[in-house]
Amino acid sequence: MSHTAHIPSHRKPRRSASKLAVRAGVAGGVLSTLAMAGTASASPSAEPVAETTLEMPVLNLDLAGDVSSAVTVAAENTRLAAVEGELTAQEESARTGAAAEAKQAKEEAQKKADAEKAEKAEKTAKEEAARKAEAERSSRSSSERTTLKSTAAPQGTGTVSAPATGSAAAIVNFARAQVGKAYVMGGTGPSSFDCSGLVQAAYRQAGISLPRMSQAQSSAGTSVSLNALQPGDILYWGSKGSAYHVAIYVGGGKFVGAQNPSTGIVERNLSYDKPTGAVRVL
Structure with a gap:
């Protein structure tokens, strides 16, 4: 096969970003080689240089489609992360509110229990005082x-x-x-x-x-x-x-x-x- 033969062009599936970078590097290297060759041919020389024709490989890259797909995926990931963060914040807020309500209910129940206990103790003390007074009156001597x-x-x-x-x-x-x-x-x-x-x-x-x-x-x-x-x-x-x-x-x-x-x-x-x-x- 002649070194000037064209490389057949056919569409391939989308490639990853790393493969795209490699191909872009290859293309850049070819362009750099051609530029150096052009410089050499432009300089005077005593001997004629045989003209060689090089054809640049055709890079069939669907860059726009790959970039669009990557942007779409990144946007979707960002949206999902935002939704997840909002749900987490709502769950944390709900837990905090429930804990505060439970604490308040416990404090109110304790206050009520203390008040009932104090009232019962006061009532018991009064009844005990009345019983003691009656016992004292009943214990008076017959004399x-x-x-x-x-x-x-x-x-x-x-x-x-x-x-x-x-x-x-x-x-x-x-x-x-x-x-x-x-x-x-x-x-x-x-x-x-x-x-x-x-x-x-x-x-x-x-x-x-x-x-x-x-x-x-x-x-x-x-x-x-x-x-x-x-x-x-x-x-x-x-x-x-x-x-x-x-x-x-x-x-x-x-x-x-x-x-x-x-x-x-x-x-x-x-x-x-x-x-x-x-x-x-x-």
Whole structure:
């Protein structure tokens, strides 16, 4: 085959970028060789140089198609990477939000549990104090009760045995009507009372407004002797102004009071539990 023969040209499948670079390098080398040959033929020479014709190999390169394909692939990869990044960010945001909500819910549940625990502890403490007070009253010696009976004997005559009238009758009748109902700490009626709640509600029947707590009720009105009680007088246990229990004297040497959770509202003789003192509001 002649060295000047043409290289047949036929289309081949697209080649990779590395193959394209090799072919481009070959073409550049051929062009460089031709340029040097042209320079040599242009310079003067004593001897004629035989003219040689070289044909440049035909490079059938579909560069535009390959570049377009590469750009398309790169753009698609960039788009997919952006979508994946956005999805990752959304997932992370969702996880962060869920964790924050869970933490807040846990804190609120803990606060609620602490509040319920504190309320229960307070209620238990009050009930325990009431039980201790009742136990203390029940444990009084028989000698003290005997002494109380002897000192209370005069109460069977005079003003002590006089029937209640007017406002006193309204107070006494209301108090007796509550006998048998439950004792509940903080109760103010109508189905349950504590000691000061019962006294306050009874006096309300007579149009008289009393303080809510037993300490203040023991300071209301005028102090009276236990030997000169009248129906409607307020009995108290403990020191005046700081009493821990109150009840209503209903006449005949008896009182009505909301004692404790185990007994509820009862009517008892003064000998059952001697009060410390009494005040008269009417």
